[in-house]
Amino acid sequence: MDTHGLQNDLGGMNLSSIRGFLESFHDPALIVDQSDQAVMANRAALRFLGRPVEQVEGKPLDGVFSIYLERVRRKGGANGLIRLEQYFEGAWYVLQVFDLLGPDGRTPTPYRVMSATDVSERKRREFDFLEIAAGLEEATRIAQMGTFKIIWANLQIDWSPHNYTLHGVSHDTFQPGGQAYLVLVHPDDRAYVNRRGTALARGEAAANVEYRIVRPDGAVRWVRMDGRVLFDSSGNGYASFGTIQDITDAKHREEELRELLRRNAILYEALEASPNGVAVFVSVQEGFEALYVNAAFERLTQHNSFSLNPASIRTLIPDSEVESWSRIATAIDHSQGGDFDVICRRRDGTEFPAKIELAPVHDHPQQAASAFVVNLRDLTIEKQRAAALLQSQKMEALGQLSGGVAHEINNLLQPVIALSDLGTSVLEKNPEKARQYFDVIGNSGRKAREVVRQVLTFARRDSPQLSSLNLVPLVTDAVDLAAKGLPAQIEVVSDIQLETAMALVSATQVSQVVLNLVRNASDAMNGTGRIAIGLKHLNIEQSAMPGELHAGPWIKLTVQDQGCGIDSVTLARVFEPFFTTKPVGRGTGLGLSVVYSIVEGWGGVINIESKVDQGTIVVIYIPEQV
Amino acid sequence: MAHILLVEDSPEVSLSVREILASAGHSVEDAGNGKQALERLKGGKFDAIVSDIWMPEMDGIAFLKEIRGTGNKVPVVVISGGAPNAPLTYTAPMAATFGANVVLYKPFEKEELLSALSSVL
Numbered sequence: 001m002d003t004h005g006l007q008n009d010l011g012g013m014n015l016s017s018i019r020g021f022l023e024s025f026h027d028p029a030l031i032v033d034q035s036d037q038a039v040m041a042n043r044a045a046l047r048f049l050g051r052p053v054e055q056v057e058g059k060p061l062d063g064v065f066s067i068y069l070e071r072v073r074r075k076g077g078a079n080g081l082i083r084l085e086q087y088f089e090g091a092w093y094v095l096q097v098f099d100l101l102g103p104d105g106r107t108p109t110p111y112r113v114m115s116a117t118d119v120s121e122r123k124r125r126e127f128d129f130l131e132i133a134a135g136l137e138e139a140t141r142i143a144q145m146g147t148f149k150i151i152w153a154n155l156q157i158d159w160s161p162h163n164y165t166l167h168g169v170s171h172d173t174f175q176p177g178g179q180a181y182l183v184l185v186h187p188d189d190r191a192y193v194n195r196r197g198t199a200l201a202r203g204e205a206a207a208n209v210e211y212r213i214v215r216p217d218g219a220v221r222w223v224r225m226d227g228r229v230l231f232d233s234s235g236n237g238y239a240s241f242g243t244i245q246d247i248t249d250a251k252h253r254e255e256e257l258r259e260l261l262r263r264n265a266i267l268y269e270a271l272e273a274s275p276n277g278v279a280v281f282v283s284v285q286e287g288f289e290a291l292y293v294n295a296a297f298e299r300l301t302q303h304n305s306f307s308l309n310p311a312s313i314r315t316l317i318p319d320s321e322v323e324s325w326s327r328i329a330t331a332i333d334h335s336q337g338g339d340f341d342v343i344c345r346r347r348d349g350t351e352f353p354a355k356i357e358l359a360p361v362h363d364h365p366q367q368a369a370s371a372f373v374v375n376l377r378d379l380t381i382e383k384q385r386a387a388a389l390l391q392s393q394k395m396e397a398l399g400q401l402s403g404g405v406a407h408e409i410n411n412l413l414q415p416v417i418a419l420s421d422l423g424t425s426v427l428e429k430n431p432e433k434a435r436q437y438f439d440v441i442g443n444s445g446r447k448a449r450e451v452v453r454q455v456l457t458f459a460r461r462d463s464p465q466l467s468s469l470n471l472v473p474l475v476t477d478a479v480d481l482a483a484k485g486l487p488a489q490i491e492v493v494s495d496i497q498l499e500t501a502m503a504l505v506s507a508t509q510v511s512q513v514v515l516n517l518v519r520n521a522s523d524a525m526n527g528t529g530r531i532a533i534g535l536k537h538l539n540i541e542q543s544a545m546p547g548e549l550h551a552g553p554w555i556k557l558t559v560q561d562q563g564c565g566i567d568s569v570t571l572a573r574v575f576e577p578f579f580t581t582k583p584v585g586r587g588t589g590l591g592l593s594v595v596y597s598i599v600e601g602w603g604g605v606i607n608i609e610s611k612v613d614q615g616t617i618v619v620i621y622i623p624e625q626v
Numbered sequence: 627m628a629h630i631l632l633v634e635d636s637p638e639v640s641l642s643v644r645e646i647l648a649s650a651g652h653s654v655e656d657a658g659n660g661k662q663a664l665e666r667l668k669g670g671k672f673d674a675i676v677s678d679i680w681m682p683e684m685d686g687i688a689f690l691k692e693i694r695g696t697g698n699k700v701p702v703v704v705i706s707g708g709a710p711n712a713p714l715t716y717t718a719p720m721a722a723t724f725g726a727n728v729v730l731y732k733p734f735e736k737e738e739l740l741s742a743l744s745s746v747l
Contacts, residue, residue: 410732414642422642
């Protein structure tokens with residue numbers, strides 16, 4: 001090692017001052033001659049190279065320094081300062097080379113100073129940053145997020161690749177810029193985006209800027225832009241950075257949700273506005289629990305959903321209404337709906353007549369009800385109205401009954417009063433005349449008795465003894481008898497194939513019924529036409545509904561005419577006592593009422609079907625005795 | 627003594643009224659309903675008519691309308707079987723509306739009919 005040569009070449013510069021200069025580097029530093037040998041090394045260099053001074057000074061360079069020299073040589077020699085970064089054996093170094101100047105500070109020397117700084121820590125941070133940036137790019141891609149950056153100094157705008165995809169434009173044809181961008185924005189949102197974008201470019205943050213873009217292919221997408229300002233190391237803003245995210249699906253879900261909420265609100269309001277009480281009970285472990293009651297329900301029962309629990313629907317039914325509750329409980333147990341006319345109990349203990357309509361709600365058709373909807377209607381007014389109507393109908397019927405009976409009896413009393421008076425006066429002089437008067441008086445009395453009987457039959461206070469009789473001969477005889485009194489042009493046809501048809505009836509009543517129906521049929525036909533009488537067995541297999549015929553054997557008696565028919569208004573009244581359509585002086589209006597009450601007395605059912613101008617068929621069902 | 631047309635479908639009522647009128651010396655002609663009565667009116671002159679309301683073919687109201695419509699002013703006593711105010715017998719007040727001079731409700735006494743008749747003759 002020729003440090004003395006160094007001293008000479010440096011114009012007699014003190015070696016120790018050169019060494020001092022070299023030691024002023026904290027990092028490893030060497031002085032290298034033109035043959036690439038280290039002529040002097042500082043202590044840091046010796047530590048770094050891990051060798052004693054005699055194995056460094058005067059020896060060719062090795063390690064990171066030799067690699068470094070290679071690179072300097074490839075760059076065409078060292079002129080002035082050269083700064084390179086080099087990775088070597090697990091660490092990053094910044095190597096600097098500069099010419100060693102003479103003592104005057106200007107004259108070049110054949111030596112170079114070389115220093116190596118370990119920058120591994122900085123490098124690691126740089127790599128971390130790149131890794132983060134790469135991760136960020138990947139994340140933004142996954143999040144359907146584009147990013148952009150606007151450098152304020154030159155208004156340079158950079159878009160991430162996904163930002164192009166998101167806007168449906170190509171990197172090759174689309175040049176990002178304020179006006180160019182607004183073209184992509186939905187016309188309705190342009191003013192808003194322009195305002196927020198301009199503010200962002202001025203250095204204001206922009207969070208949650210939601211707007212629509214229209215891609216060149218016409219697709220409308222909702223996006224959200226979030227922008228912030230980037231600052232340099234001295235804290236001055238120099239750029240805007242933002243993300244743009246496609247939120248179309250979220251927007252649609254949000255709109256769907258909003259629509260759903262709106263509908264829910266309407267449904268809720270509708271339920272609240274319902275004049276009927278509505279309550280919803282949901283299935284819980286121990287039965288059903290009130291979930292909701294509407295305003296009308298609360299008004300009717302004074303209960304809300306809290307006060308109804310835990311006894312639930314049961315709360316509404318007074319203890320005295322055991323029967324009603326048992327029917328409701330059975331329906332609930334079987335997950336069935338139903339209508340129940342019940343007495344309902346308010347919270348204060350008062351009661352009111354009500355209709356409870358129970359409707360099960362099934363999550364799955366085969367499973368037990370998960371909820372019940374209860375519709376509650378206050379029947380107080382309806383009951384009052386029905387009672388009033390019934391009363392007025394009773395009064396009307398009573399009026400008709402009394403009027404009709406009065407008319408009949410008055411007419412019969414007239415000769416009784418007049419002739420008994422006159423008869424007394426002619427008794428001595430003209431006994432023959434008196435006898436005639438008394439006959440008329442007697443006949444009138446008997447006719448009056450018949451009227452009273454009819455009334456009593458109707459009222460069923462006068463029930464004759466019923467016995468088991470064969471209807472076949474009874475009906476046949478009655479038809480023959482009835483036919484005799486009819487106009488000549490009226491034909492009566494019997495279709496009676498049976499031999500026996502046993503029923504619990506009275507013979508007189510059977511002929512009364514047949515006579516009445518045949519005469520009505522004849523009157524309806526205006527003197528000409530055919531009356532068909534039928535008598536048949538009828539076996540009812542199964543009784544479908546209450547009000548219909550019960551299962552079992554029946555006898556069906558029909559009387560059919562080809563007459564004028566009965567309109568629906570009249571048909572509804574034909575069984576009313578003293579209701580008649582016949583000309584004055586014909587019939588009392590009691591006929592069909594009497595038939596009705598007789599048939600009812602037999603346990604039978606009477607039914608009339610009629611079409612105006614086509615005729616009428618009266619069907620009587622009588623329970624058959626087998 | 628007057629000549630009277632009696633219009634009544636019930637034979638018993640007809641007989642009893644005819645006998646009352648005869649006992650007072652009036653002569654009587656019978657008709658079973660309004661239609662027959664109109665025929666009788668064509669054939670002769672009557673001092674008064676006694677008529678029922680409820681009758682077949684032509685009732686008392688229709689009969690009254692018919693004769694008053696042709697300007698016949700013969701006095702009419704209507705005899706009604708209806709009870710006052712009963713729904714089916716509103717026809718009695720109607721008879722008065724359509725020109726009956728007197729309305730009598732059955733059953734009436736002999737004197738009631740005779741005094742009603744004398745009041746209109």
